[in-house]
Amino acid sequence: MKVLIINGSPRKDGNTSRLLLEAEAVFEKENVDFEEFQIGSKAIRGCMACGYCLTHDGCVIGDEVNELAAKLKAADGLLIASPVYYGSANGSMVSLLDRLFYSGHVDCRMKVGAAFAIARRGGTTATFDELNKYFTINQMPVASGRYWNNGFGREAGQIAGDEEGLQNARVVARNMVFLMRSIALGKEKYGLPEKEDITFTHFIR
Numbered sequence: 001m002k003v004l005i006i007n008g009s010p011r012k013d014g015n016t017s018r019l020l021l022e023a024e025a026v027f028e029k030e031n032v033d034f035e036e037f038q039i040g041s042k043a044i045r046g047c048m049a050c051g052y053c054l055t056h057d058g059c060v061i062g063d064e065v066n067e068l069a070a071k072l073k074a075a076d077g078l079l080i081a082s083p084v085y086y087g088s089a090n091g092s093m094v095s096l097l098d099r100l101f102y103s104g105h106v107d108c109r110m111k112v113g114a115a116f117a118i119a120r121r122g123g124t125t126a127t128f129d130e131l132n133k134y135f136t137i138n139q140m141p142v143a144s145g146r147y148w149n150n151g152f153g154r155e156a157g158q159i160a161g162d163e164e165g166l167q168n169a170r171v172v173a174r175n176m177v178f179l180m181r182s183i184a185l186g187k188e189k190y191g192l193p194e195k196e197d198i199t200f201t202h203f204i205r
């Protein structure tokens with residue numbers, strides 16, 4: 001059982017990292033493997049809509065996103081956490097997720113997703129919704145917590161004072177573990193849900 005964690009923050013020991021430590025401690029306790037990828041200062045550029053991935057395996061840009069697609073394929077769960085920039089996930093996080101899901105061709109059915117948004121003050125629920133959309137367009141069940149997963153702090157480390165946010169991170173991680181284990185049993189017994197070929201309806205008249 002393995003969770004892939006993507007941390008959008010450029011700050012090494014920032015608030016996003018601190019909140020993720022809380023979830024990671026739960027995975028450790030539950031003997032669930034995890035691997036965290038932090039974007040940091042890497043130049044993760046956005047999708048160019050070149051169409052390369054429609055006829056090839058992976059993204060033409062050939063950076064870490066292709067490696068993450070392979071890791072996502074092998075994972076049972078995906079945990080994503082982003083700082084809030086202007087009421088949205090930060091730019092490199094959006095660039096990464098757009099390309100990961102578009103070019104990765106990963107069958108995400110029944111991989112469990114969970115998302116966190118970390119801010120100084122505002123924009124967490126909009127960012128939470130934004131991040132969850134990557135899951136709910138990909139047949140991924142979402143592990144929820146006891147709030148709309150957020151955490152607050154401005155300077156790196158300030159989130160340590162947000163006890164409710166950190167507690168919620170632990171709750172979400174436990175719920176993720178429960179769902180991943182339950183789905184593993186369900187897959188054994190029933191297999192994955194039937195897969196249909198995708199029908200595209202582009203609303204062109």
Ligand SMILES: Cc1cc2nc3c(=O)[nH]c(=O)nc-3n(C[C@H](O)[C@H](O)[C@H](O)COP(=O)(O)O)c2cc1C
Binds near residue numbers: 013153
């Ligand atoms: C470019 C930029 C835009 C930001 N926009 C917001 C915002 O819209 N709302 C907010 O509450 N905080 C905003 N912040 C503050 C960060 O979300 C906050 O400091 C957060 O803790 C950063 O997470 P990190 O420590 O993991 O990098 C912004 C910070 C930066 C650098």
